[in-house]
Amino acid sequence: MKQVGIFGKRKSGKSALMYALTRHKIRQDASLCAMEISGVAKVMLVDTVGVDVEGSTAEKSAQSVEVALMLIANDSFELELAWISKLRKSGSSVIAVISRADLFPDGGQALAAAVREVSGLETICVSSETGAGVEELDAEINRRLSKE
Ligand SMILES: Nc1nc2c(ncn2[C@@H]2O[C@H](COP(=O)(O)OP(=O)(O)O)[C@@H](O)[C@H]2O)c(=O)[nH]1
């Protein structure tokens, strides 16, 4: 089964995003199966331990995910950039996610631009609280999965 991994520091919003993506899917497909994403493939969403936890088991998850969501929740994102390299090396297709975007006055746009510039990655602003960006992220995940 294909896996989509959610990576980020502690409290970056990983678990909330997992539920937001799952809820979105249930509403959209009226499907009882929370793990099915748009009928492209059966995928497993994997919530991981914070990348800022010593001896994080996220290392292990990084080896097995087709698509990796790297959450960034504030403007210090050095550690996240290191993880992006690591994830790319292990063959994952990485999407940078500006998480908890409702907490930024500009919806995370400036941070997204900065991340995009240094990483070259597609960067999507998402709020699990308001639902903003969840649909866009879901569509991008599907695009990546169907390319695999
Ligand atoms: N305002 C806001 N708060 C959020 C959002 N996502 C998560 N949170 C809050 O941030 C905290 C950490 O979220 P959580 O999903 O547990 O983070 P995790 O440790 O990365 O799994 C919790 O108090 C959440 O309610 C969001 O999109 N907007």
Ligand SMILES: [Mg+2]
């Ligand atoms: Mg969590």
